[in-house]
Amino acid sequence: MSLSWLFLIAAFAATLFTAWTEPGMLPSELSETVSSAFDFSSTPEPQWPTPTPRARLLVGIVAGHSGNDSGAVCPPELDNLREVDVNLNVAERVRANLIGIGIDAELLTEFDDRLKDYRANALVSIHADSCDYVNPQATGFKVAPALSNLYPEQSQRLTNCLRARYGEVTKMLFHSGSITRDMTEYHAFGEISKLTPAVIIEVGFLNLDYKLLKDQPDLLANGVTQGIICFLKNEPVVPEN
Numbered sequence: 233m234s235l236s237w238l239f240l241i242a243a244f245a246a247t248l249f250t251a252w253t254e255p256g257m258l259p260s261e262l263s264e265t266v267s268s269a270f271d272f273s274s275t276p277e278p279q280w281p282t283p284t285p286r287a288r289l290l291v292g293i294v295a296g297h298s299g300n301d302s303g304a305v306c307p308p309e310l311d312n313l314r315e316v317d318v319n320l321n322v323a324e325r326v327r328a329n330l331i332g333i334g335i336d337a338e339l340l341t342e343f344d345d346r347l348k349d350y351r352a353n354a355l356v357s358i359h360a361d362s363c364d365y366v367n368p369q370a371t372g373f374k375v376a377p378a379l380s381n382l383y384p385e386q387s388q389r390l391t392n393c394l395r396a397r398y399g400e401v402t403k404m405l406f407h408s409g410s411i412t413r414d415m416t417e418y419h420a421f422g423e424i425s426k427l428t429p430a431v432i433i434e435v436g437f438l439n440l441d442y443k444l445l446k447d448q449p450d451l452l453a454n455g456v457t458q459g460i461i462c463f464l465k466n467e468p469v470v471p472e473n
């Protein structure tokens with residue numbers, strides 16, 4: 233090896249040493265940085281199935297007025313039928329249906345403490361319309377979405393699914409034109425997490441749909457369940473607004 237080569241190597245080594253002794257570039261730190269960049273031992277082992285915070289789907293069902301008041305009440309000639317009882321009958325059956333097919337579902341009261349920042353794959357609040365006789369058209373069901381959601385199109389799709397499936401199963405007509413502010417500004421929409429798709433459904437009118445609401449809770453619950461499944465399974469529905 234020539235002297236000039238030796239000189240070059242020595243100069244290079246000296247430069248390296250200088251770099252290492254500069255503040256912030258101590259050899260130990262540098263080697264740590266380098267070794268950690270190539271250290272695979274700290275990478276977590278892949279685990280199958282991948283653990284997730286919640287592996288199963290969760291659906292919240294509010295039994296309208298439960299835990300608070302009776303809601304609309306029918307006159308004695310209509311057996312004093314109470315809205316809260318209709319709602320509860322349907323909500324309990326929807327919950328059982330969903331649990332039966334492996335979906336976690338929980339029943340919530342009207343002003344349930346759990347509604348605050350509630351996180352779920354869907355929230356459906358079940359109500360029924362007034363028992364006052366209004367006119368011959370006061371029959372059928374209504375559905376309104378929570379549009380204050382971060383993804384309002386999700387609530388809208390849940391609405392479309394419920395509207396399509398509930399109509400198909402119960403043969404009831406969609407009562408368009410009377411979606412009230414009570415529905416669109418439903419209190420729970422402002423309490424739940426903005427990530428939870430949510431809707432309120434009025435399953436029928438206590439007056440003209442009396443027999444269906446009183447005697448067919450299984451049918452009504454089946455309609456609501458099919459609507460929820462349609463949403464969760466991303467089934468195609470004709471967009472209706």
Ligand SMILES: [Zn+2]
Pocket residue numbers: 296297303304315359360
């Ligand atoms: Zn109600």
